[in-house]
Amino acid sequence: MSNINLIARDNGAGLTRDLRLLARLLAEAGHDVTITGLGHRGRLGNRLRRLHARLRRLLRGWFDGRLNARYDINIMLEHVRPEMFDQAHANVLVPNPEWFRAEWLPHLRGFDLVLAKTGHAERLFAALGCRTRFIGFTGEDCLVEGVPHQPTFFHGPGRSGNKGTLPLLELWARHPEWPQLTVVWRRKRVELPPMPANVTLIQDFLDEAELRRLQNASTFHLCPSQTEGYGHSIAESLSVGAVVITTDAEPMNELVAAGRGVLVTAHAQGTQELATLYDFDGAAMEATIAHCLAMPEEEQQRLGRAAREWFLANRRDFEQRLCDAVAAVPGRN
Numbered sequence: 485m486s487n488i489n490l491i492a493r494d495n496g497a498g499l500t501r502d503l504r505l506l507a508r509l510l511a512e513a514g515h516d517v518t519i520t521g522l523g524h525r526g527r528l529g530n531r532l533r534r535l536h537a538r539l540r541r542l543l544r545g546w547f548d549g550r551l552n553a554r555y556d557i558n559i560m561l562e563h564v565r566p567e568m569f570d571q572a573h574a575n576v577l578v579p580n581p582e583w584f585r586a587e588w589l590p591h592l593r594g595f596d597l598v599l600a601k602t603g604h605a606e607r608l609f610a611a612l613g614c615r616t617r618f619i620g621f622t623g624e625d626c627l628v629e630g631v632p633h634q635p636t637f638f639h640g641p642g643r644s645g646n647k648g649t650l651p652l653l654e655l656w657a658r659h660p661e662w663p664q665l666t667v668v669w670r671r672k673r674v675e676l677p678p679m680p681a682n683v684t685l686i687q688d689f690l691d692e693a694e695l696r697r698l699q700n701a702s703t704f705h706l707c708p709s710q711t712e713g714y715g716h717s718i719a720e721s722l723s724v725g726a727v728v729i730t731t732d733a734e735p736m737n738e739l740v741a742a743g744r745g746v747l748v749t750a751h752a753q754g755t756q757e758l759a760t761l762y763d764f765d766g767a768a769m770e771a772t773i774a775h776c777l778a779m780p781e782e783e784q785q786r787l788g789r790a791a792r793e794w795f796l797a798n799r800r801d802f803e804q805r806l807c808d809a810v811a812a813v814p815g816r817n
Contacts, residue, residue, distance in 0.1 A: 485514040486810065489572060492561035494521030497643060498716060502561055502578075505622070506806070513807045518555070522565070557813055559599075562713070564588040574815045578619075580713025581605050582646070582759035596814050599806075601714040602735035608758050617809050622799040623719030627792070631700035635777070637665040638702035638726070640695075640717055645671055646756070647717065648708035648731070648764055655769060656683050662773060665706070666698055700724050703784055704776050707736070708748060708769070711759040715739045722795040725788035727779070729772055733762035744790035748772050 488510055492503045503519060511517045558572035562580045569575050574596045581604070589612070592598075598614040600606035601621040610616045641647035649669055656665050657680040666684045679685050690698075699705075705721035707730040712718070718739045721728045730736045732747035740747060749768040754761045 485516065486556035486813075487516045487518070488557045488559060488810070489518045489520055489555040489568075490559050490561070491520045491522065491563075491565055491568060493563055498713075499561060501624070501716070502621075506559070506561070506578075509803055509806055510810065513810075515810070520568075522563070557810065564591050566591045566594055569594050574813050576810075576813055577614075579605060579609065581608050582711045582713060582756045584758050586757070597809070597812075599809055602712075602738055604735035604738065605713075615814075617812070619805045619809050620798060620802045621714040621719075622802045623714075623716045623723065623795075625723045625795070625799070626696050626699050626720045627724050628696045628700045631697055633703045634701055635704070636663045636702045637704045637706055637773075638668075638699060638721075639665060639706040640668045640699065640720070641671070642668070642717065643670050643672075644717075645674070646710045646712075646761070648706075648710060650674075650677075651764065651766065652706060652708065652769075653677060653679070653683060653685075655766060655773075656680055659770075659773075663777070666702065668695065668698065699726075703727055703788075704729065707740075708750075708764045709736050710753070710761040710763065711756060712736055719795060719798075722791040725792040727776060727784050727787045728791055729776065731762050731764050733760075736762075740791075744787060744794050746772055746776065746787075 490503055490507055492499045494500050503521065507517050507519055555572035557574050557576055558568060559576045559578060561578045562583055575594055576597045576599060577595045578599045592612060592614055595614065598609045598616045599619045600609060600616050603618060606616050606618045639652060641649045649667065654677065656662060657677065660680060660682060662682055664682050664684060668686045668690065670687055699720065703726060705726040705728050707718045707721055707728055709731055712735055715736060718728060718730055718736065728740050728745035729748060730740045730745060731750040733750045737747055749765045750762040751765060752760050753763040
């Protein structure tokens with residue numbers, strides 16, 4: 485088993501969730517895991533965290549009778565930290581293409597392996613000359629048994645601006661006859677249109693129990709992302725057995741296929757770092773909503789079961805792929 489240093493910004497959101505998930509899975513597999521949670525570059529707290537990680541590494545080496553002992557593997561999530569390359573025998577990157585900065589491209593040669601959350605990312609980084617391996621990823625299991633389903637819609641973009649939220653609000657404003665849409669969006673500094681009567685916008689912090697209740701209460705989940713590093717909000721919607729509606733573009737359509745959800749036609753609309761951004765077609769979304777409202781309950785249940793089954797199978801397979809990938813990291817000791 486390996487000594488692994490997990491390195492990421494501890495941002496209290498998606499990266500923190502990924503950090504804890506990987507730490508738990510790797511520890512359960514028998515690895516000795518250190519978490520180096522970083523803030524922004526240059527901040528005193530960031531420097532202290534790096535110093536703490538270095539001292540832990542040196543202390544481990546002292547107990548093992550080795551001077552300047554290094555970790556077997558650094559695993560960096562999303563951000564590239566070249567100043568930490570020398571702290572491990574091997575360096576691994578788990579990137580999110582939409583946040584991968586151009587200034588990091590020259591440092592790709594410092595990584596022994598890139599672990600890709602999506603087939604989309606695997607192709608992007610292979611084209612950049614990286615040794616890549618697909619591991620996929622997983623999200624939280626948000627299913628709560630016993631919550632009655634209503635033929636309403638849920639949209640949970642969190643703090644993201646890449647989930648198609650504003651176009652959805654505009655679309656709902658044109659259709660006062662549509663069922664209630666609940667939107668949980670904590671994004672700051674965004675100009676919002678007047679909310680139509682059939683939209684409930686929640687911008688305040690929700691405790692986990694109430695968020696899970698809302699996720700489980702609506703039959704239909706709208707997840708028309710422009711891009712995704714993995715797609716945590718999509719995975720959470722699949723986990724509750726919802727009828728998931730998402731953009732027919734990569735990597736969103738890797739998680740949702742026609743047999744376990746509904747895909748909406750989209751077109752490329754710019755880029756964000758290495759990722760292409762896709763906007764859903766408004767007329768196609770209107771037709772999709774109409775299709776869902778007319779969908780027989782039996783079909784809703786079939787799609788929901790398929791979504792849940794895929795989530796569980798993917799989570800199990802991801803854990804095995806992760807362990808296999810770590811065991812295959814070149815030069816780790």
